Structures are given as structure tokens and as C-alpha cells.
Amino acid sequence: MASTFFNNKARAAAVSSSSKAKTETKEDTTRQQPWVEKYRPKTLDDVAAQDHTTKVLQRTLQASNLPHMLFYGPPGTGKTSTILALAKSLFGPALYRSRILELNASDERGIGIVRDKVKNFARAQLSQPTGLDAAYLAQYPCPPFKIIILDEADSMTQDAQSALRRTMETYSRITRFCLVCNYVTRIIEPLASRCSKFRFKSLDNSAAGVRLDNIARMENLNLEDGVVETLIRCGEGDLRRAITYLQSAARLAGAAKTGGKDVDEDAEMTDAGADQGIITVRSIEEIAGVIPDSILDSLVQAMQPKGGASAFDAVSTVVTDLVADGWSATQLVGQLYRRVVFTETIPDIQKNKIVLAFSEMDKRLVDGADEHLSVLDLTLRIAGILRG
Structure with a gap:
């Protein structure tokens, strides 16, 4: 020894x-790592399709002086990624943990947390950074304030938001707040008026397509023609969802590689194109839960008027098979809406009534109604409207 x-x-x-x-x-x-985290933007330049927001933040980054901020917009558009990238660009890896407090909707964020954890972090005095060389300070501004990130702030209670107002004012000299939410109308007006608002829009097809192409190239994926367009369509402007679908399809096809080696030798699946490691359009649609056109065609055909005969038997049979196969009622409503409402052969007066039926159906599903009965009621109402 x-x-x-x-x-x-x-x-x-x-x-x-x-x-x-x-x-x-x-x-x-x-x-x-999940690819959503692996390819999360590291800097503001990496954030896709939010040019107006990133330009304003770049200027504030150069001035090293941030206001309180409110980021709002649809999910998967880069709100959380933007503020995290901004915080890392401000403080760097050495000061990031001590200067940033991030609370998500998974954390308890009632009035007690605001009065205790948030307030204590906000009023804590800043200590001068020690052991940082000139090169580090030249690369990262390290401004004299902290940042509190409240992700999904629209899920905070009214009392918690009200308790936050005074904290934002009192400690604004050493603490900045960034509220991130999907619905800005759920933020009380006194909080919203204290923040600079940044609206994040759904990603356009070109920006999302470029990011998905880059990920596919870095992961050595073999994509069938039309896969990126299908991912964008199924993602509906949510890049996070599209990336998740791509990773699931890569695992399904056994095509995910790192450094030329398979991530998992057991990832071989008997899907179409799995032998060649090709990610197909159909595999993306299956992962996203897209209902095949043949099933939609049979449902639309069953709803068509047939003389004086009732459409109940034909519609009920198709709907029962749909529910038995496990298709999502929410997915059905979205696809059926696009199929029926954008059909030019249906008069506008009938489309008005059909849209009203779709809106009522959507509210029922949000409230947790039975999917079988709701879909059956919707399709029969549409059939009755088509009969005139």
C-alpha cells in the first residue's frame, strides 16, 4: 500500500x-438529457423568432440596468429560456447561483412564500464579488442587483400577487423581478403596471424549422421529406413540444446517435423505416396523437344528410370506435374543426352555428365532461345543422 x-x-x-x-x-x-434542456438557448442570440424582445434586452444588457419585467405569451416560445440566458449573460457561472432565485409553478407560491422566501432573498444585501479576475468582469457585467424569476406567475393566488407589490417597490434598488406567464390578464394590474411588458409570439415556420433542422443534424438523424413541416404543424407554434416529438421519434426509429454510437442498443423498434433508422411523417403523427384522415373521412361521411334518415346510428358507430381506440377528444375537436369549418361547400350561416357548437364542446372538455358523450353530442349537432 x-x-x-x-x-x-x-x-x-x-x-x-x-x-x-x-x-x-x-x-x-x-x-x-432531454433535448429540450440540451438545446436550450445559452445566450440571447440563440433565442429564435423573438427579435424585438432580444434587441431590447441586448441594449439593457449593455447598460447593465434592468427594469422589472413581465414576459407573456403561448407556451414553448422561449420566455423562460430568454430570462435564464439573460441572467447567465449578466452574472456568469460564478455568481449565477447567488444572484438568481427561480420559483416555478411546482413550488408553493402562496402568500406565505412571498412573505418569507421571496422577501428574504429580495432584501438580502449584496456582497462584493471576490476572487473574480479582470477578464471575468470584462466578459460579464455583474450589475449590483439580484433577479427573482417567478415562472408561470399567472398561477399565483391573488393574495400572493398583492403581497408582491410592496416587495417590488421597497427592494427595487438591489432586486429586479421577472414575471413569466402564459395569460397576462391573470396578472393583477398593480403588478403589471410596475413591469416592462415583453410579448412572445408563437414561432413562425421558418424559425422553428431552422432550429429543428439544426437539432436533427447535430443528433445525426435521418429525416423523411416533410418531417420538419409535420413537426411544426403538430407543435402548433410550441417549439418545446416539437422538439419532444422529434426526440421520441428518434428513439422509436433507433436513430438517435451521439458520436456515431447508438444511445441505446435496445432502441430498435419495429416501426416503418426503423430498419434504416429513418424518422417518418407517420411516426411523428402517431406520437403526436394525430387522427388519421381515413377516420375523419368516415366521421364526416356519417354526419352528411341522407334524405330523411337519421344520422344517429352511423355517427354513433364511428364515435364509439373512435373512443374505443383511445383517440383524444381534444385532438378530434381541433382536426374536425379544421375539416368542417374550412370546407367551402358549407354555407356561412351553417358555419356560424357549427362554430358555436365547437366552442361549447371545448368548454365542456376543459371542465372535465365525459369525452364519449361530448363527442357524440357535438357530431350529432353538426349533423343536424348540415341537414338544415
């Missing part, structure tokens, strides 16, 4: 093997 300890070659070999093991562990961790 002692001879091994004093043997320089043995010690060097032990250090080398230890560092190699750490490197392999880090690579494994990166490889096992």
Missing part, C-alpha cells in the same frame, strides 16, 4: 483514470 502511494507512476495513472471517469460521467449526463 505504502509502495503504491509513493510510486509516482501509479499515482499519475490513478489521477488520469479518475479524470477520465469524470469526463465520461459528464458526457453520459449530457447524452441522457
Whole structure:
């Protein structure tokens, strides 16, 4: 034992093997990450399709002085990624943990948390950074304030939002707040008026397509023609959802590779194109739960007027098969809406009544109504409207 300890070659070999093991562990961790986290924007320049917001934030970054901010818009458009990238650009890795407090909807955020955790972090005095060289300070501004990020702030209670007003005013000299939400109307007006508002729009097809193409190239994926367009259509402006679908399809096809090696040798699946490792359009649609056109065609055909005969038997049979196959009622409503409302052969006066039926159906599903009865009622109402 002692001879091994004093043997320089043995010690060097032990250090080398230890560092190699750490490197392999880090690579494994990166490889096992969800692609949504793996390819999350690291800087403001990496944020896609939000040019107006990123330009304004770049200027505030240069001035190193931020106002309170309110980010709102649909999910998967880069709100959380933008504020995290901004915080990392401001403070760098050394000060990020001590200067940033992030609370998500998964955390308890009632009035008690606002009065305790948020207020304590907001009023804590800043300590001067020590041990940072000039190169670090030249790269990261390190302004003299902290940032509190309240993700999904629209789920906070009214009392918690009211308790936040005074905290934002009192400690604004050393603390900035960033509220992130999907619905700005759920933020009380006194909070919204204290913040600079930044609206995030749904990603356009070109920006989302470029990001998906880059991910597919970096993961060495073999895509069938039309896969990116299908991902964009199924994602409906939510890039996070589209990336998740792409990763699931890559696993299904056994095509996800890192450094030329398969991520999982057991990922071979018997899907169409799996032998060649090709991600197909149909596999994306199956993962997204898209109902095949043949099923929609049979449902639309069953709703068509047939003389004086009732459409109940034909519609009921198709709807029962739909529910038995496990298709989502919400997905059915979206696809059936596009199929019926955008049909030019249906008069506008009938479309008005059909849209009203779709809106009532959507509200029922949100409230948790039975899917079978709701879909049956919707389709029979549409059939009755088509009969005139």
C-alpha cells in the first residue's frame, strides 16, 4: 500500500483514470438529457423568432440596468429560456447561483412564500464579488442587483400577487423581478403596471424549422421529406413540444446517435423505416396523437344528410370506435374543426352555428365532461345543422 502511494507512476495513472471517469460521467449526463434542456438557448442570440424582445434586452444588457419585467405569451416560445440566458449573460457561472432565485409553478407560491422566501432573498444585501479576475468582469457585467424569476406567475393566488407589490417597490434598488406567464390578464394590474411588458409570439415556420433542422443534424438523424413541416404543424407554434416529438421519434426509429454510437442498443423498434433508422411523417403523427384522415373521412361521411334518415346510428358507430381506440377528444375537436369549418361547400350561416357548437364542446372538455358523450353530442349537432 505504502509502495503504491509513493510510486509516482501509479499515482499519475490513478489521477488520469479518475479524470477520465469524470469526463465520461459528464458526457453520459449530457447524452441522457432531454433535448429540450440540451438545446436550450445559452445566450440571447440563440433565442429564435423573438427579435424585438432580444434587441431590447441586448441594449439593457449593455447598460447593465434592468427594469422589472413581465414576459407573456403561448407556451414553448422561449420566455423562460430568454430570462435564464439573460441572467447567465449578466452574472456568469460564478455568481449565477447567488444572484438568481427561480420559483416555478411546482413550488408553493402562496402568500406565505412571498412573505418569507421571496422577501428574504429580495432584501438580502449584496456582497462584493471576490476572487473574480479582470477578464471575468470584462466578459460579464455583474450589475449590483439580484433577479427573482417567478415562472408561470399567472398561477399565483391573488393574495400572493398583492403581497408582491410592496416587495417590488421597497427592494427595487438591489432586486429586479421577472414575471413569466402564459395569460397576462391573470396578472393583477398593480403588478403589471410596475413591469416592462415583453410579448412572445408563437414561432413562425421558418424559425422553428431552422432550429429543428439544426437539432436533427447535430443528433445525426435521418429525416423523411416533410418531417420538419409535420413537426411544426403538430407543435402548433410550441417549439418545446416539437422538439419532444422529434426526440421520441428518434428513439422509436433507433436513430438517435451521439458520436456515431447508438444511445441505446435496445432502441430498435419495429416501426416503418426503423430498419434504416429513418424518422417518418407517420411516426411523428402517431406520437403526436394525430387522427388519421381515413377516420375523419368516415366521421364526416356519417354526419352528411341522407334524405330523411337519421344520422344517429352511423355517427354513433364511428364515435364509439373512435373512443374505443383511445383517440383524444381534444385532438378530434381541433382536426374536425379544421375539416368542417374550412370546407367551402358549407354555407356561412351553417358555419356560424357549427362554430358555436365547437366552442361549447371545448368548454365542456376543459371542465372535465365525459369525452364519449361530448363527442357524440357535438357530431350529432353538426349533423343536424348540415341537414338544415
